[in-house]
Amino acid sequence: MVEMELTRIIIDEEKREQVVFLKEKNGTRCLPIVIGINEAASIRMHLNGFVAPRPLTHDLMCAMLDNLGAKLDRVVIDKLVDNTFYAKLYLKTQSSMKIIDARPSDSIALAVRTKSALFVNEEVFHKLSQTT
Numbered sequence: 001m002v003e004m005e006l007t008r009i010i011i012d013e014e015k016r017e018q019v020v021f022l023k024e025k026n027g028t029r030c031l032p033i034v035i036g037i038n039e040a041a042s043i044r045m046h047l048n049g050f051v052a053p054r055p056l057t058h059d060l061m062c063a064m065l066d067n068l069g070a071k072l073d074r075v076v077i078d079k080l081v082d083n084t085f086y087a088k089l090y091l092k093t094q095s096s097m098k099i100i101d102a103r104p105s106d107s108i109a110l111a112v113r114t115k116s117a118l119f120v121n122e123e124v125f126h127k128l129s130q131t132t
Helices: 037-047 057-067 104-114 122-131
Strands: 002-012 017-024 030-035 071-081 084-092 097-102 117-120
Touching: 002 037, 002 104, 017 037, 017 104, 030 104, 030 122, 037 057, 037 104, 057 071, 057 104, 071 104, 071 122, 084 104, 097 104, 104 117, 117 122
Parallel strands: 071 117
Antiparallel strands: 002 017, 002 117, 017 030, 071 084, 084 097
16 A cells, blocks of 8 residues: 555636545655545635534534544545545544445545545556556
8 A cells, every 4th residue: 555645636617627636655656536526625625724613524524433432544545446436444443443435535535634644555556557
């Protein structure tokens, strides 16, 4: 697995796409992922320090984890199938590790909020290089 970091979010109004760019933490590879406008806005708002008067979805999810005594240990983007990325949330509880299937966009939004590690499976890079 390759540790990544969020480097930027681009909102292309012409194409009506929002793209997050993940960069290899100790390398040069970059992974662009097209995400929904709501998820892009959620990530941007958090990075800009905006605090909503009522919890937004990703803030609510963080509050639920905290109140249940769980911690987001890491996010792993583990598959690329038909140009669709898949991710897993690794939630640590007092007694075990739970793995939850999630969209990469939601996973990144949670990782940013919780300052959790973000990884990409090496196979995803391999598949991506075959499709370009």
